[in-house]
Amino acid sequence: xxxxxxxxxxxxxxxxxxxxxxxxxxxxxxxxxxxxxxxxxxxxxxxxxxxxxxxxxxxxxxxxxxxxxxxxxxxxxxxxxxxxxxxxxxxxxxxxxxxxxxxxxxxxxxxxxxxxxxxxxxxxxxxxxxxxxxxxxxxxxxxxxxxxxxxxxxxxxxxxxxxxxxxxxxxxxxxxxxxxxxxxxxxxxxxxxxxxxxxxxxxxxxxxxxxxxxxxxxxxxxxxxxxxxxxxxxxxxxxxxxxxxxxxxxxxxxxxxxxxxxxxxxxxxxxxxxxxxxxxxxxxxxxxxxxxxxxxxxxxxxxxxxxxxxxxxxxxxxxxxxxxxxxxxxxxxxxxxxxxxxxxxxxxxxxxxxxxxxxxxxxxxxxxxxxxxx
Amino acid sequence: xxxxxxxxxxxxxxxxxxxxxxxxxxxxxxxxxxxxxxxxxxxxxxxxxxxxxxxxxxxxxxxxxxxxxxxxxxxxxxxxxxxxxxxxxxxxxxxxxxxxxxxxxxxxxxxxxxxxxxxxxxxxxxxxxxxxxxxxxxxxxxxxxxxxxxxxxxxxxxxxxxxxxxxxxxxxxxxxxxxxxxxxxxxxxxxxxxxxxxxxxxxxxxxxxxxxxxxxxxxxxxxxxxxxxxxxxxxxxxxxxxxxxxxxxxxxxxxxxxxxxxxxxxxxxxxxxxxxxxxxxxxxxxxxxxxxxxxxxxxxxxxxxxxxxxxxxxxxxxxxxxxxxxxxxxxxxxxxxxxxxxxxxxxxxxxxxxxxxxxxxxxxxxxxxxxxxxxxxxxxxxxxxxxxxxxxxxxxxxxxx
Numbered sequence: 001x002x003x004x005x006x007x008x009x010x011x012x013x014x015x016x017x018x019x020x021x022x023x024x025x026x027x028x029x030x031x032x033x034x035x036x037x038x039x040x041x042x043x044x045x046x047x048x049x050x051x052x053x054x055x056x057x058x059x060x061x062x063x064x065x066x067x068x069x070x071x072x073x074x075x076x077x078x079x080x081x082x083x084x085x086x087x088x089x090x091x092x093x094x095x096x097x098x099x100x101x102x103x104x105x106x107x108x109x110x111x112x113x114x115x116x117x118x119x120x121x122x123x124x125x126x127x128x129x130x131x132x133x134x135x136x137x138x139x140x141x142x143x144x145x146x147x148x149x150x151x152x153x154x155x156x157x158x159x160x161x162x163x164x165x166x167x168x169x170x171x172x173x174x175x176x177x178x179x180x181x182x183x184x185x186x187x188x189x190x191x192x193x194x195x196x197x198x199x200x201x202x203x204x205x206x207x208x209x210x211x212x213x214x215x216x217x218x219x220x221x222x223x224x225x226x227x228x229x230x231x232x233x234x235x236x237x238x239x240x241x242x243x244x245x246x247x248x249x250x251x252x253x254x255x256x257x258x259x260x261x262x263x264x265x266x267x268x269x270x271x272x273x274x275x276x277x278x279x280x281x282x283x284x285x286x287x288x289x290x291x292x293x294x295x296x297x298x299x300x301x302x303x304x305x306x307x308x309x310x311x312x313x314x315x316x317x318x319x320x321x322x323x324x325x326x327x328x329x330x331x332x333x334x335x336x337x338x339x340x341x342x343x344x345x346x347x348x349x350x351x352x353x354x355x356x357x358x359x360x361x362x363x364x365x366x367x368x369x370x371x372x373x374x
Numbered sequence: 375x376x377x378x379x380x381x382x383x384x385x386x387x388x389x390x391x392x393x394x395x396x397x398x399x400x401x402x403x404x405x406x407x408x409x410x411x412x413x414x415x416x417x418x419x420x421x422x423x424x425x426x427x428x429x430x431x432x433x434x435x436x437x438x439x440x441x442x443x444x445x446x447x448x449x450x451x452x453x454x455x456x457x458x459x460x461x462x463x464x465x466x467x468x469x470x471x472x473x474x475x476x477x478x479x480x481x482x483x484x485x486x487x488x489x490x491x492x493x494x495x496x497x498x499x500x501x502x503x504x505x506x507x508x509x510x511x512x513x514x515x516x517x518x519x520x521x522x523x524x525x526x527x528x529x530x531x532x533x534x535x536x537x538x539x540x541x542x543x544x545x546x547x548x549x550x551x552x553x554x555x556x557x558x559x560x561x562x563x564x565x566x567x568x569x570x571x572x573x574x575x576x577x578x579x580x581x582x583x584x585x586x587x588x589x590x591x592x593x594x595x596x597x598x599x600x601x602x603x604x605x606x607x608x609x610x611x612x613x614x615x616x617x618x619x620x621x622x623x624x625x626x627x628x629x630x631x632x633x634x635x636x637x638x639x640x641x642x643x644x645x646x647x648x649x650x651x652x653x654x655x656x657x658x659x660x661x662x663x664x665x666x667x668x669x670x671x672x673x674x675x676x677x678x679x680x681x682x683x684x685x686x687x688x689x690x691x692x693x694x695x696x697x698x699x700x701x702x703x704x705x706x707x708x709x710x711x712x713x714x715x716x717x718x719x720x721x722x723x724x725x726x727x728x729x730x731x732x733x734x735x736x737x738x739x740x741x742x743x744x745x746x747x748x749x750x751x752x753x754x755x756x757x758x759x760x761x762x763x764x765x766x767x768x769x770x771x772x773x774x775x
Contacts, residue, residue: 001440009438023433029419031411032629035387068477068661075660084381107659180377211377225441226666237376247384254387254509255516258480261665262630 001225002190002288002321003352010288012223014280018270028266033259035250037066037231041265044272045231049185049199049214056206056235063234063242065249066260070186070217071104073232077182077213078112079252080245085180086145091115094146096138098122100346102156105149105184120148123158128314128326130160132169139173145180152185152214153198154320157348161191161319167201171208181205183214189221191320193289195282211236218268220321221285227264292321295354302363308370323349331369339365388508389748396746404744405762407753410725411629412594412692415759420692422627424684428674442663444654446475446635450669453676454620454635458589458603465610469643472650474657475664478634479590479621480509485636486586486617487517488656489649494584496549503527503539503553505750507560507588510553524552527562532718532730534564540577548582556589556618557602558724561752565595565723571605575612585614590621595724597693599625599686615639622672624725625689631668696725699758706767714774727753735773743769 004010022028036042042064047057056062067073086093095109099119109117120142121134139148150170155161162170174181183202189195202214218229232249236242253259271277300315315323327335327347335341341362343349354362392408414420445451451473459466476482491498500514503526511521524546525538546552554574559565566574578585587606593599609616615638622633636653640646657663675681697720704716719727731739731751739745745766747753758766 009440011436011439015439019433023429029421030425030628030630031419032623068665069663071658071662072660085377088380104659104662107655111656111659219441224439226439226663228661228663228665236378241376241378241381244381244383245378248381250387251384251512252516254480255513256481256484256660257477257632258509259630259632261477261632261667263667264665 001352002220002223003355005291005355007353007355010223012281012284014271014277014284015223015267017280018267018277021270022266030262033066033262033265035253035259036064036246037260038262038265038269040273041269042066042231044269045216045218046233048195048272049188049202049216049231049233050206050235051196051199051203054203054206060239061236061242063236063246063249065232065234065246065253066265067215067230067232068228068257068260069219069230070184070215071108071230072228072257072260073215073217073230074105074108074184075112076249076252076256077215077232078109078114079256080249081147081180081182081213082113083252084245084248085147094118094143096120096142096146096148098149098151098155100157101149101151102184122155123160123324125326128311128324129317130162130166132162132166136169136173139170139177139179142177142179144178147180147182148174150181150183150201152183152188152202154187154191154322156186156320157322157344157346158324159318159320159322160324162201164200164204167204171205171210175208175210181210181212183212185214186217187220187320188216189282189285190289193286193293195285206235218264222268222271222281224264224267227267228261229264229268292351295351295359296323298356298359299354299363302359303366306363306367308367310370321350321352323351325349325366327366327369331373334369334373335365339368341365392746392748395740399744399746401744403762403765405746405757405766407745407747407757409754409757412624412627412725412756413759415695415761417757417759417761420627422685422688424675424681424688425627425671427684428671428678428681431674432670439666442475442666442669444657444663445650446664447666447669447673449677450633450673451475451635453673455637457599457676458592458606458618458620458637459610460600460603460607463607463610465639470640470646471637472640472646472653473635473637474650474653475669476619476634476636477661477664478623478632478668479588479619480513480634481632482619482621482634482636483510483513483588484517485653485656485660486619487514487519489638489653490551490584490586490617491518492656493652494551497547497551497584499547499550500586501543501546501550501552503555503559505561506553506555510588519551522546522550526559527564527728529730532564532728533721534566534570536566536570540573543574543577543583544581546581546583549584551584551586552578553586553588554605556587556592556606558591558595558726560590560724561726561750562728563722563724563726564728566605568604568608571608575609575614578609579612579614585609585616587616587618589618591624591724592620593625593686593689594693597690597697599689610639615641622668626672626675626685628668628671631671632665633668633672696755699755699760699763700727702760702763703758703767706764707771710767710771712771712775725754725756727755729753729770731770731774738773739769743772745769
């Protein structure tokens, strides 16, 4: 979760404002939302992902399912795919998850009934970057119609995203091999500070004519973690197909949570449908993204100033909340035990944990770990 | 071509269809008796005062929005368990239970269904009363279970077929799962009397069945939370380690906030901890962690003496209004000159009433009188007001005389 420079959670100012508006609106009640969610939320959420001028939206071939966070959106999509994709109830369809990935991806697809979950090459530990060739090779050799979970931006946990040129290569292979793109978009706006930039990959795939799913989370970019606000965006060939897909997703939702929670969706819908509040929100998002970007550049410059062995440009080249530092398990243990700095055994740090007050200490500690422990 | 060419259009939801047709109707006297939500005597949604107060208190606290634990808000889950089990419950005091927050009743049922599928290896069979809430079947089916039934509602008397139920239940294979509605049976409104619950507990114990209670209307049925939880508590006292799903949609009017809980009564606190760990493993790949708003409101109400007192009064108010509408409907039918026995309307309890009306009669009610209900003759008494109960009685009399 995001933290301020004081190391505190941050409720976005625009969220506070909108919550007050909602509290003061006596016409509102606590009635059930429709099964697929609050209509104003669904339409706005998908519009954010696909862009105001999206051809898919213009052609009325976009569907949306309000979900319990990004996880809920992934789960509804997975349950639908297991029932209806590549045949009926074809649990054998391979599902590819990046190596590494958010560990819950595996569980979501497994619990949805898929029997064959594989990894695709992603992180190159030696060069501390994307293993593009490994990734493309895996896509070439994947069985036709395999499902690929793609991180739309700010890859979790490596922070390493394909460049636009690399995305183009990925899309070309996926098209040729008839692979299904299931995007996980948990950090739109939060990664670069720009909603459009962070949605580039999803929009490119849409422009290339793909049918795809995009699981969106508003936990981070709206700071609405515990309200569970998410959206599954469905892009299909035409309105008729999307309508039938949504009708079946409705059945899945009905046996999972019946209808989604209203508070978080109201906050997001109100914000996104008011030009003024929307601008305010974009400002809040940029504040968060900029702080993380600042911490990245400050950490890197300190390490380089200290002359810490190795190269540290990956710290600023990576994007989003997380960074794969390249520290090995022994060095991580040193950080935890000797320096009381907590990070994952994989060397992943949460950039949000850095503050102007602790930057020096963290940089020095990394320096010690790298020089003392091999 | 599309990946989805072969995807069939899902069947329209029958209850939603009722509301859709009602909305299109231009008759000023129209009545929507399909609605599964409480309405006040003006036919309007009712936000409880204690809920408004709790919301104001929450807003003033200016809390952050950090994720809840996977199992939910601890103050909420503890209070939910205590509400169901009773503060003097040995099971509650000893800590031999685990309660996780669920997405209202549906989400709690689903967590339980998934848990049984994964860990209850003795049987795949879940026995539902005939009839039961329409969504029970697909929930258990999607969780990988199989559905069976036991006799419950007697259409000839519009009441409980107790001997049929006892007969069927006594023949259920050992270690099967049986689902029971704790109070205010949906859709019939027919509940066993306490003496009958005692016999049901005995036969269920004899057959060594796993009991799954669905309690969606505690407080809302009789107006008394302890009375409505009597069956749940009795079973536990008889040594039956039940599993239980609770909803706060109706009794706190928190429908869209999705506040609910799933409880497993265990042998001891250690078993409860192990069960909890497995429930979390099931929840995480579904939605990671639950929504805070409804749980916070419910928790504040249950844990703040003044608010809790106010809530008990308000929930009794809702239950009393429903009971009063039942009484008025029967007396109005008598005034219309109906010679039928309508006693079941006042014998039944909770939001719903199985009128006993046949599909042809229901169709006439819809077409000729703009009175909307589901084909099975179920009405939501919550949709009846002192302003329209006379019209309803008149319409029913016309199609049944």
